[in-house]
Amino acid sequence: MKNEKKNLIGHLADWINWKRFLFSVVLIFFLTSIIFPFYWMVSSSFKTKAEIGGREPVYVPSGLRLDAYRELFDPNHPSYQDFGRNIVNTLKVSIPTAIIAVILAVLGSYAIARFRFKGKNILLNGILLVYLFPGVLLIIPLFAMLAQIGDQLGFNVQDNLGVLVFTYMSQTLPVALYMLTNYFRTIPDEIEQAALIDGCSRLEVIWRVTLPLSIPALISVGIYTFMIAWNEFLYALIFLNDRHMFTMPIKINTIFNDPTPRPNVVMAASTIMTVPIIILFLSLEKYLAEGLTAGGVKG
Amino acid sequence: MSIAGTKKVKSRKTQEARLAWTLISPTALIVFGLVIFPAIFSVWVSFHDVGLDNLNDVFHAPFIGFDNYKKVIDDYAFKFQGLQNWGAAVTTIIYSFASTSLAVLVGLAASLLLNRPFKGRGVARAIFLFPYVAPIVSIAFVWRWILDPRPSGVVNDILMSLNLIELPKAYLASRGLSLIIVILLDAWRYFPFCMLMILARLQAIDGTLYEAAKVDGANVVQQFFFITIPELRYVLGATFLLRLMWTFNKFDDIFLYTGGGFGTKVLPVLTYEFSFRLYDFGRGAATAMILLLILALFMTLYVTVVMKNVED
Numbered sequence: 001m002k003n004e005k006k007n008l009i010g011h012l013a014d015w016i017n018w019k020r021f022l023f024s025v026v027l028i029f030f031l032t033s034i035i036f037p038f039y040w041m042v043s044s045s046f047k048t049k050a051e052i053g054g055r056e057p058v059y060v061p062s063g064l065r066l067d068a069y070r071e072l073f074d075p076n077h078p079s080y081q082d083f084g085r086n087i088v089n090t091l092k093v094s095i096p097t098a099i100i101a102v103i104l105a106v107l108g109s110y111a112i113a114r115f116r117f118k119g120k121n122i123l124l125n126g127i128l129l130v131y132l133f134p135g136v137l138l139i140i141p142l143f144a145m146l147a148q149i150g151d152q153l154g155f156n157v158q159d160n161l162g163v164l165v166f167t168y169m170s171q172t173l174p175v176a177l178y179m180l181t182n183y184f185r186t187i188p189d190e191i192e193q194a195a196l197i198d199g200c201s202r203l204e205v206i207w208r209v210t211l212p213l214s215i216p217a218l219i220s221v222g223i224y225t226f227m228i229a230w231n232e233f234l235y236a237l238i239f240l241n242d243r244h245m246f247t248m249p250i251k252i253n254t255i256f257n258d259p260t261p262r263p264n265v266v267m268a269a270s271t272i273m274t275v276p277i278i279i280l281f282l283s284l285e286k287y288l289a290e291g292l293t294a295g296g297v298k299g
Numbered sequence: 300m301s302i303a304g305t306k307k308v309k310s311r312k313t314q315e316a317r318l319a320w321t322l323i324s325p326t327a328l329i330v331f332g333l334v335i336f337p338a339i340f341s342v343w344v345s346f347h348d349v350g351l352d353n354l355n356d357v358f359h360a361p362f363i364g365f366d367n368y369k370k371v372i373d374d375y376a377f378k379f380q381g382l383q384n385w386g387a388a389v390t391t392i393i394y395s396f397a398s399t400s401l402a403v404l405v406g407l408a409a410s411l412l413l414n415r416p417f418k419g420r421g422v423a424r425a426i427f428l429f430p431y432v433a434p435i436v437s438i439a440f441v442w443r444w445i446l447d448p449r450p451s452g453v454v455n456d457i458l459m460s461l462n463l464i465e466l467p468k469a470y471l472a473s474r475g476l477s478l479i480i481v482i483l484l485d486a487w488r489y490f491p492f493c494m495l496m497i498l499a500r501l502q503a504i505d506g507t508l509y510e511a512a513k514v515d516g517a518n519v520v521q522q523f524f525f526i527t528i529p530e531l532r533y534v535l536g537a538t539f540l541l542r543l544m545w546t547f548n549k550f551d552d553i554f555l556y557t558g559g560g561f562g563t564k565v566l567p568v569l570t571y572e573f574s575f576r577l578y579d580f581g582r583g584a585a586t587a588m589i590l591l592l593i594l595a596l597f598m599t600l601y602v603t604v605v606m607k608n609v610e611d
């Protein structure tokens with residue numbers, strides 16, 4: 001009798017171990033396949049030309065060599081890339097995109113969430129169009145339209161970071177509107193009604209009641225739109241021709257397609273582009289992970 | 300008294316409507332100007348001969364009927380020419396379905412993994428999201444560097460030292476293999492989205508269902524197929540549809556991995572090539588409209604057939 005019981009527990013232990021073993025194997029497989037590319041990116045950025053071009057891959061660089069970073073930032077380097085300028089350009093595009101998108105989306109989504117008005121459904125369906133329409137389709141009419149407008153108003157459509165910010169609204173504003181409308185709907189109407197009865201105007205209610213309650217949502221929407229603009233490739237590829245105006249993604253593409261391949265430089269530039277995004281994401285993961293699904297961020 | 304009251308309510312209502320429009324008008328203008336109008340305008344462009352020369356005077360571009368569509372359909376890059384050369388239309392469909400299915404399956408596995416409590420689960424979840432959050436440009440070039448065709452490429456080095464391959468392979472520059480690799484890379488990049496969607500639903504499943512199943516003697520596999528999967532049906536369907544839609548429209552990934560070469564040319568890349576390499580915007584718009592039509596067809600089929608079954 002006793003023996004049987006022990007056997008049963010023994011079986012159970014085996015079963016749990018087998019399960020745990022499988023679980024750990026799968027988990028480790030996932031983690032390595034995710035982490036390795038990032039490790040390879042960062043480690044390759046510290047490799048020398050010899051380490052990059054050798055007959056066998058170098059798994060661990062001999063030291064933290066800054067050769068690749070020097071090419072990006074040191075004006076005395078023979079093939080100096082002036083990457084600092086590209087970082088500034090990217091910031092010049094992504095910060096205004098985020099700020100404008102958040103401000104417009106706050107106003108718009110408050111109206112959508114709280115008021116009934118004519119044309120609301122057309123607007124909402126129009127917003128959904130972006131989710132269905134390929135970006136590569138919208139860029140053709142946008143390009144034609146902007147060329148026309150630019151011609152008449154006398155500004156350049158190409159190499160104009162302001163135009164780029166404007167076109168990014170087509171990608172960021174719908175996402176921002178969608179996320180914020182969902183959020184505003186979760187704020188109970190009673191709180192606002194109470195403030196209205198106390199004699200506040202609608203705008204005062206928005207400013208004093210709704211916005212303070214929405215700070216986490218505003219931050220996540222701001223970061224999202226910032227990330228969309230920071231990562232954006234296609235529109236920047238089409239609108240930017242002058243290397244002084246390039247944003248980081250276009251610059252990295254250019255370095256990669258250089259006739260003399262220098263993967264360590266490409267990896268250094270990629271590292272610079274990726275690390276801030278990962279840090280931003282990790283510091284706000286709690287808010288962002290929810291928004292990723294709630295907003296269905298297009299990607 | 301009551302009349303004054305309704306008047307007050309009414310004026311309040313019109314005031315609110317006016318405020319609503321004030322608040323929404325900048326957004327409405329931008330959504331109209333940057334989304335709705337361009338969407339309609341691109342249909343117009345697809346029926347006209349629009350090139351770089353008449354771009355500044357686009358509204359007077361000559362109407363050419365279905366010529367752009369005919370040109371696209373007859374293009375060797377578009378049409379199916381046998382198994383050696385699938386053409387962009389078939390490639391797009393296969394690429395989208397394969398990479399979406401794979402991303403959903405891997406996402407399901409990852410969400411089941413993270414649904415179990417274990418030490419460091421929060422950290423693991425954050426790391427699992429890295430592929431989706433990191434910029435596509437960095438991701439694409441890291442993978443291209445990892446899959447470098449020279450013997451010094453990491454994957455080549457590992458596979459050769461394990462004796463799995465004899466000669467180094469050009470993973471992103473061989474017909475057939477490239478499409479498979481791009482599908483795998485896309486699943487790698489987009490599974491975290493599916494994982495998040497599924498995980499949220501998974502955590503909402505009533506635990507007593509499993510308790511009851513255990514009492515009835517169901518094993519883990521049976522629990523998975525008779526409780527977990529039915530509970531997840533709706534979210535799996537919705538996630539698949541969303542990802543399919545986005546993958547269909549995706550330009551960046553394939554453009555950066557292969558430039559659309561070696562049998563990986565999909566319709567968004569072809570649209571880009573017609574529009575911004577040949578500067579034939581009409582033909583580009585026609586390609587995009589065909590893409591949209593195929594997508595709309597699949598979505599209607601999917602929603603009416605698959606999702607309806609799911610709801611039943």
